[in-house]
Amino acid sequence: MTSTTIPALLTETRTIAVVGLSAQTNRPSHEVAAYLQSKGYRIIPVNPTYAGTIILSEHCYPTLTTAAKVLSEEGVTIDIVDCFRRPEHMAAIVQEAIAVRARCVWMQRGIIEPVAAAAAEKGGLYVVMDKCLMIEHKRLS
Template identity: 55%
Template structure:
């Protein structure tokens, strides 16, 4: 069994989705046909606040929320509102994850989530050591839907 599979089994998804309400989506696209947009839109519909992070779209609005260039910029702006970023959801290549993990640690995020097809064991280990929960190679939209379905049964 790989470390990532074992770590996922140790995560309490009910607690993860129940306690964490603000999700920074790194690599969020403004194009509705992109997976990042679809996933973020669904999470927003589930009641989560989505914070777009994309340096190419910084200063624009995606899903009605201001888009920031970096996680640090987003965290600083939200601090003014008294809000922290709970989950950092990554739609970037696996090789791009280490600096995102470092930023997630620096801003005090609680969860580092790497979407389907994204794995970076060294970044995951660093994030876990810093106290973050880490999920790799899973879709947050799918797991949230499962959690929400179980909660209503």
């Protein structure tokens, strides 16, 4: 694990890719993303189902790799990859997060995948598992 802390991470980062972000406002991914956006973070929607649409006033990308490529043209990097996908999808997401040089992979509450977490740490990413980014932000604010 890279040496950082959740408070430092939330203070120092500005761009959060939300993998699995739903356009449906009643879904937890949408609630968390809207909250974080209201706190000044730039939210990058990543969901192949909604690719090409606008969610929370941001273009939705089919993959993390595609999002990172477009954002790099704007001089923007992805700091946190916030995951709203089942554990069996984490290994592939972690590989993309490492490839795009994200700073952290954050697995939301209920998502525990030790093998993917170990791979992320080996790849230099800070890892958070089984915690809600919104709850942690509120707790530290």
